[in-house]
Amino acid sequence: MNTIYNNTCIVKTKIGNFLIEIKNNKISKIFPTNTNETLPVKVAVFRLVKKEINFFLEGKITDFSFSTLLEGTNFQKKVWAIIKKIKYGKTSSYLDIANKINSSPRAVGRACSKNKCLFIVPCHRVIYSNGSIGEYVLGNNIKRYLLKMEKN
Structure with a gap:
């Protein structure tokens, strides 16, 4: 279901696959990807993010509980x-x-x-x-x- 490459994983959702990236224990990226490769998720924060993104896309939650690190100007x-x-x-x-x-x-x-x-x-x-x-x-x-x- 998900791929982990050190600080990243792939989350499959009903609208496509998303690359999730963690920096400094915060989510720094939730972005579309064409990657389909999957492995079991062993990092708790990735399991939480996967669950919450899918719940959000199903209309079950309106906000997220994890911390983010926004990178930009x-x-x-x-x-x-x-x-x-x-x-x-x-x-x-x-x-x-x-x-x-x-x-x-x-x-x-x-x-x-x-x-x-x-x-x-x-x-x-x-x-x-x-x-x-x-x-x-x-x-x-x-x-x-x-x-x-x-x-x-």
């Missing part, structure tokens, strides 16, 4: 901090976020595209100010799925 971290505050089932626009930090919607979108901790930094909750969903690293169908799941 100061600007990206500022954007991600705002995005992390968007409540489950809610959305915010690129423009609204940009206005909070005196920036541009395009810069906010670029910061979203650099997010390597999917679901933890819920960039899928960021949409265009006209209400259309915008882009997403996992594709628009997955973004629609996540938004619909969170609304229900």
Whole structure:
């Protein structure tokens, strides 16, 4: 079910496989991968992350209990901090976020595209100010799925 390479593992979910990476005992990456190789998971934090990601994608939990280490520029971290505050089932626009930090919607979108901790930094909750969903690293169908799941 999962692959471990020292500080990484692969978690299989209903929407695809995700590479999970740990640095300094914190989750530093939850990102899509095409890798299918699997081995038993022996590290407790990986078991917890696997369980919580799958529960999240099934709509059983709305938040995560594990610690994260977000790696990026100061600007990206500022954007991600705002995005992390968007409540489950809610959305915010690129423009609204940009206005909070005196920036541009395009810069906010670029910061979203650099997010390597999917679901933890819920960039899928960021949409265009006209209400259309915008882009997403996992594709628009997955973004629609996540938004619909969170609304229900």
